Amino acid sequence: MNPEFWQSRWGEGRIGFHKSEVNPLLLKYFTALQLKKGSRVLVPLSGKSIDMAWLAQQGYEVVGIELVESAVQAFFAEQNISPTIHQHADNPAVKYYQGQxxxxxxxxxxxxxxxxxxxxxxNVDAVYDRAALIALLEDMRLRYSEQIRKMSGHAPQLLITLNYDQSKKDGPPFSVNSDQVQQYYGNHYQITELENEASTLNTNAALSVTEHVWLLNAANDSSELS
Known part of the structure; x- marks a missing residue:
């Protein structure tokens, strides 16, 4: 991770990745995770996404991870929540905010x-990754996928990726194609593509992009679950 890059993006308000409405793909496909009410959903690189508020309103606990503290503070402020702040027991540089x-x-x-x-x-019962994998440089993604797998205990994942001609635009968000999804997750998950939809990215010139929705379930072969 590059803390300076993301601190700069948030500090300068260059957060085009943040959406003011709940992601329609979350609304459409969240039930594919087949979670019971009260289940706990991990949202990696969460920013101040209002998707987290929606998840709570549907009856799910949320745990997010975000590099930039001001984004975490903004989420709670915008949701009118007064959080408690806790320091990590062993690492004073790490903290978490918690509210209801x-x-x-x-x-x-x-x-x-x-x-x-x-x-x-x-405990994590599912992972919702809308903007984490595609925010990372290619040489970090396999390590990231392994980290999420270990942190979540192979919990099912709802993963959203973008696929476009990377030579025409610098990320983030970065293009991730289906072969790469298989590379990052195929050894440990059954991968199902739920949808792909063509759209455009707002750049200096309209860029054709396909948005993909993936459901990842732990592979049945227990030898792969280590």
Whole structure:
């Protein structure tokens, strides 16, 4: 992770990745995770996404991980939540904010995602990745996918990616094609494509992009679940 890059983006308000409405693909496909009410959903590189508020309002607990503290503070302020702040027991550079929305607990860690463990974040029943994998450089993605797998205990994932001609635009968000999704997750998950839809990215010139929605379920072969 590059803390300076993301601190700069948030500090300068260059957060075009933040959406003011709940992601329609989350609304459409969240039930594919088949979660019981009260289940706990991990949102990596969460920013101040209002998708987290929606999840809480549907009856799910949320744990997010975000590198930039001001984004975490903004989420709670915009949701009119007064959080409590806790320091990590062993790492004073890491903290988490915790509050309640619709009687559900939302816990947002301020940390590099690679600095946390499954023991830190607690039980995870599912992962919602709208903007994390595609925010990372290619040489970080396999490590990231392994980190999420270990942190979540192979929990099912709803993953959203973009595919476009990377030579025509610098990321983030970065293009991730289906072969790369297979490379990052195929050894440990059954991968199902739920949807792909063509659209455009707002750049200096309209750029054709396909948005993909993937459902990742732990592979049946127990030898792969290590």
């Amino acid at each position: 929305l619709a009687e559900q607990t939302i816990t947002l860690w301020v940390s590099d995602i690679f600095a946390l463990t499954a023991e830190d974040i607690g």
